[in-house]
Amino acid sequence: MSRYEVNSLLYRLKKDPEFRARFVADPSAALAGADLSEAERAAFVARDMRRINELGGYLHLVMSIPGMAAH
Amino acid sequence: MGRIVFGGAMSHVLDPDYYDRACGAVGRRMVEEAMAEIAQMGERFSATRPDALVVVADDHLNAFSFNAVPAMCVRIGRSVQRMSQDHAEAFDKVLDHMPLTYPLHEDLANAILEQGLQSGFDLALSWEAPVDHAFLSPVNTMHGPRPIPPLVPIWINCFVAPQPTARRCFALGQHIARVVARSPWKVGIIATGGLSHFPELSLPRVGETDTVFDRRLIHWMERGEHEPLLELTGDELHKSGSHEFLNWMVLLGAVSPARADVRYFGELPRINLAAVEWSLA
Numbered sequence: 112m113s114r115y116e117v118n119s120l121l122y123r124l125k126k127d128p129e130f131r132a133r134f135v136a137d138p139s140a141a142l143a144g145a146d147l148s149e150a151e152r153a154a155f156v157a158r159d160m161r162r163i164n165e166l167g168g169y170l171h172l173v174m175s176i177p178g179m180a181a182h
Numbered sequence: 183m184g185r186i187v188f189g190g191a192m193s194h195v196l197d198p199d200y201y202d203r204a205c206g207a208v209g210r211r212m213v214e215e216a217m218a219e220i221a222q223m224g225e226r227f228s229a230t231r232p233d234a235l236v237v238v239a240d241d242h243l244n245a246f247s248f249n250a251v252p253a254m255c256v257r258i259g260r261s262v263q264r265m266s267q268d269h270a271e272a273f274d275k276v277l278d279h280m281p282l283t284y285p286l287h288e289d290l291a292n293a294i295l296e297q298g299l300q301s302g303f304d305l306a307l308s309w310e311a312p313v314d315h316a317f318l319s320p321v322n323t324m325h326g327p328r329p330i331p332p333l334v335p336i337w338i339n340c341f342v343a344p345q346p347t348a349r350r351c352f353a354l355g356q357h358i359a360r361v362v363a364r365s366p367w368k369v370g371i372i373a374t375g376g377l378s379h380f381p382e383l384s385l386p387r388v389g390e391t392d393t394v395f396d397r398r399l400i401h402w403m404e405r406g407e408h409e410p411l412l413e414l415t416g417d418e419l420h421k422s423g424s425h426e427f428l429n430w431m432v433l434l435g436a437v438s439p440a441r442a443d444v445r446y447f448g449e450l451p452r453i454n455l456a457a458v459e460w461s462l463a
Binding site (some may be wrong): 113115118119122125126128154160161164165169170171172173174175177178181182 | 203204243248249267268269270271272274320341342383384385386388427455
């Protein structure tokens with residue numbers, strides 16, 4: 112589990128609107144260069160915040176990414 | 183000689199709309215009750231004609247992620263900015279209508295930093311980090327339309343393991359009290375966050391609290407018995423959703439052995455809302 116990669120991606124999705132737009136348009140392409148396990152990549156592509164949280168994504172990030180926040 | 187003229191601690195998402203969405207009408211009603219108490223605490227604080235307000239709070243992975251996560255950090259400089267967030271969601275939305283810039287008490291911040299380094303407290307410093315709702319929601323609720331005195335924001339790493347210990351946070355508060363005592367200023371100190379919510383930072387457990395744990399904390403604070411609180415472990419704080427109580431530990435160190443007066447305690451499914459004030463007469 113790469114806690115840093117998961118969380119730096121969440122942080123970028125929250126704080127970088129341009130990256131967020133690319134991710135929304137094509138998640139797999141936006142994540143192409145990211146150092147993620149297969150499970151992590153699948154969770155992001157599915158925008159499954161519960162799974163991302165289980166995989167080490169910080170709660171306050173998964174609850175506050177514009178347009179994708181779990182409530 | 184300077185002194186601490188006010189001590190308070192309170193929950194830090196003070197937003198009726200947020201709790202209406204999260205918990206329905208009862209959420210709105212209870213946070214409005216808590217906010218009314220916090221506004222009165224702010225009036226008592228303002229009546230002391232303070233020179234500065236130290237605000238001990240945590241970052242929600244907004245200011246420091248992920249190039250460095252300081253265990254304890256003092257904000258220095260002349261002013262601090264409100265965090266900016268496009269299309270803010272959830273607890274970030276509470277910031278939307280707040281002022282953008284706040285004055286800092288540069289001399290007190292530097293004294294806490296420099297005297298800390300001289301006496302074994304290697305605090306981190308920041309000139310640039312913005313502050314999020316953890317700082318600004320309580321400060322604005324306390325002051326309403328009144329001027330806000332110069333702030334000294336201090337971050338405690340409550341969420342990114344490994345966190346500082348409860349005992350070390352208490353010792354930081356003792357350090358702050360010594361610095362204030364040697365200064366010429368009248369200083370208020372507040373700690374924000376809590377009480378119990380978001381156990382284990384687990385999304386499926388959002389909506390659970392540990393009221394038994396909170397009542398133990400309150401019992402000790404009301405009696406001014408801080409020794410048991412020094413023994414709190416990171417594991418206990420994580421499991422009970424009391425991560426932000428580390429901020430309160432700093433405050434306790436600054437005001438110990440004063441006793442707490444609970445102004446508000448309200449149980450919601452999502453969080454136990456609290457507002458507490460210390461008698462410093």
